[in-house]
Amino acid sequence: xxxxxxxxxxxxxxxxxxxxxxxxxxxxxxxxxxxxxxxxxxxxxxxxxxxxxxxxxxxxxxxxxxxxxxxxxxxxxxxxxxxxxxxxxxxxxxxxxxxxxxxxxxxxxxxxxxxxxxxxxxxxxxxxxxxxxxxxxxxxxxxxxxxxxxxxxxxxxxxxxxxxxxxxxxxxxxxxxxxxxxxxxxxxxxxxxxxxxxxxxxxxxxxxxxxxxxxxxxxxxxxxxxxxxxxxxxxxxxxxxxxxxxxxxxxxxxxxxxxxxxxxxxxxxxxxxxxxxxxxxxxxxxxxxxxxxxxxxxxxxxxxxxxxxxxxxxxxxxxxxxxxxxxxxxxxxxxxxxxxxxxxxxxxxxxxxxxxxxxxxxxxxxxxxxxxxxxxxxxxxxxxxx
Ligand SMILES: *Cc1c(COP(=O)(O)O)cnc(C)c1O
Numbered sequence: 309x310x311x312x313x314x315x316x317x318x319x320x321x322x323x324x325x326x327x328x329x330x331x332x333x334x335x336x337x338x339x340x341x342x343x344x345x346x347x348x349x350x351x352x353x354x355x356x357x358x359x360x361x362x363x364x365x366x367x368x369x370x371x372x373x374x375x376x377x378x379x380x381x382x383x384x385x386x387x388x389x390x391x392x393x394x395x396x397x398x399x400x401x402x403x404x405x406x407x408x409x410x411x412x413x414x415x416x417x418x419x420x421x422x423x424x425x426x427x428x429x430x431x432x433x434x435x436x437x438x439x440x441x442x443x444x445x446x447x448x449x450x451x452x453x454x455x456x457x458x459x460x461x462x463x464x465x466x467x468x469x470x471x472x473x474x475x476x477x478x479x480x481x482x483x484x485x486x487x488x489x490x491x492x493x494x495x496x497x498x499x500x501x502x503x504x505x506x507x508x509x510x511x512x513x514x515x516x517x518x519x520x521x522x523x524x525x526x527x528x529x530x531x532x533x534x535x536x537x538x539x540x541x542x543x544x545x546x547x548x549x550x551x552x553x554x555x556x557x558x559x560x561x562x563x564x565x566x567x568x569x570x571x572x573x574x575x576x577x578x579x580x581x582x583x584x585x586x587x588x589x590x591x592x593x594x595x596x597x598x599x600x601x602x603x604x605x606x607x608x609x610x611x612x613x614x615x616x617x618x619x620x621x622x623x624x625x626x627x628x629x630x631x632x633x634x635x636x637x638x639x640x641x642x643x644x645x646x647x648x649x650x651x652x653x654x655x656x657x658x659x660x661x662x663x664x665x666x667x668x669x670x671x672x673x674x675x676x677x678x679x680x681x682x683x684x685x686x687x688x689x690x691x692x693x694x
Contacts, residue, residue: 313637313683316611317676318512319573324565331557339374339535341557343564348372350567351503351518355493368496368520369527372555372563373534376482376504376517381408382530382553383478383500383519384450389414393449394656396436398428398461398480399645400663401454404504405480406646409452417448418647420659424600426666427461428453434469436658451477455484455494456643457672458510458577458610459599463489463497478502482517485510486574488606495520505559510573510610511566513559574608576677580684581609584673587688588614593621594628594691597670611672613642618669623694625671635690642670 327343336342351370373379389395391413397406399418409416419436422429433451440448451470453461470477479498481487487494495501498520505516521527532538537550555563585596597613599605616625625641632639644667647657674687 310636310686313674313679313687314676315638315640315672315674316508317678318507319569319676319678320562321565321569321572323568324562327561327564328558331561336557339552339554339556341560343557343560344372344555347513347555347560347563347567348518350564354567354570355496355520367523369524370503371519371521371527371530371534372560373517373519373553374555374559375515375553376480376502376506376509377404377408378534378551378553379502379504379517379519380405380452380478380480381411382533382551383502384408384412384414385533386500386521386526386529387450387476387478389449394440394444394446395450395452396433396440396448396475397452397646398454398456399647399657399659400426400456400643400666401480401646402482402643403646403649403651404482405452405454406652414449416646416652416655418645418652418655418657418659420645420647420657421456421662421666422462423662425459425461425605426456426597426662427459428466429660429662430462430465430469432658432660433466436656437469437473437475439658440656447473448475451475452480453477453498454480454482455487457597457613458484458487458608459597460484460487460489460494460605460607467497476500479520481520482506483509483610484608486570486608490604500526505563505566510577510608511563511570513555513563513566516555516559516563518555573677577609577612577675578607580675580677580679581607581612583681583684584612584614584688587685588691591621591692593617593619593623609675611675613670613672615666615669616671621694625669627694628671628691631690631694632687635686637687637690638674640672642666642672
């Protein structure tokens with residue numbers, strides 16, 4: 309049997325163990341400590357310390373948490389989302405974008421994607437807002453756009469619509485660490501933004517996430533909710549419902565080490581994408597998803613995705629997936645849209661057919677930073693031999 313080629317494996321940079329050892333040696337084996345502080349600072353520097361930051365970004369602070377899902381949940385809490393509210397969410401995404409809306413007793417309103425970036429369609433977004441206002445007499449409380457597979461959404465247009473109705477944006481940047489829109493890092497556009505460091509993301513802390521907050525004061529509030537909402541008192545005093553969402557100092561040690569290889573890993577993922585584009589060029593009916601031209605969009609290409617037109621190709625997406633599996637290569641259909649998920653079948657949906665079609669014909673290919681060019685050639689050969 310040939311060696312297994314995985315979709316997206318974590319890869320350690322080399323210094324992770326050093327920071328973990330330091331945590332043990334200094335007895336910081338708790339959900340706070342020097343690694344947590346240093347990791348937050350490194351993330352903040354990475355996101356906004358590039359000299360291109362706008363004035364409105366200067367106050368932003370990063371709070372390290374136990375998961376990206378926790379970051380999205382706290383973002384909604386800090387935006388005041390509660391029972392009976394509606395929150396607009398991109399339908400074409402992983403369930404973790406939408407679940408925290410339900411945690412708050414609010415209703416997700418799903419909006420379909422546009423063709424260019426596969427992310428939230430700004431035209432449909434406005435239609436949804438208008439229709440919700442007409443039907444419920446109230447505006448949605450927040451908007452959650454996603455940068456799917458690392459591709460930045462149409463942020464200018466989305467933010468323009470959100471701004472016109474004065475609805476805050478909570479950016480789901482879980483897959484987009486290192487991606488840029490108009491020279492500015494994804495995760496700095498929304499009032500809040502969520503990052504993920506799950507095992508298969510751009511960098512990992514074995515499991516973890518972070519919330520990018522607009523100010524020091526808001527970051528303190530996030531921290532308050534993430535550490536059981538303990539009021540200032542010598543005893544344990546509680547006036548709000550709290551959560552146990554803080555990142556541990558051990559996990560943050562891994563994250564600190566990963567920051568040294570972040571740029572390298574993003575560069576390699578982009579290289580892998582370009583190699584797929586080159587090698588699949590001319591294969592009939594198979595298209596590699598590419599960022600819109602013109603330089604505004606700079607994807608980290610977390611995962612390289614293809615679409616298969618069965619008429620033109622003579623085979624289907626599922627034929628490709630099974631053939632790859634037969635060669636011990638992992639691949640995966642694109643995210644199944646949330647409006648098609650049984651758990652969200654009652655939720656309102658504003659659609660145009662894009663995400664349903666992409667779910668039918670799309671496939672994620674192996675894209676981890678440690679894949680060799682030969683691995684990519686092996687993947688492509690299986691597709692070409694169909
Ligand atoms: C991974 C992911 C999340 C959740 O992050 P976790 O750290 O796994 O909780 C949220 N949204 C999207 C789009 C993701 O891919």
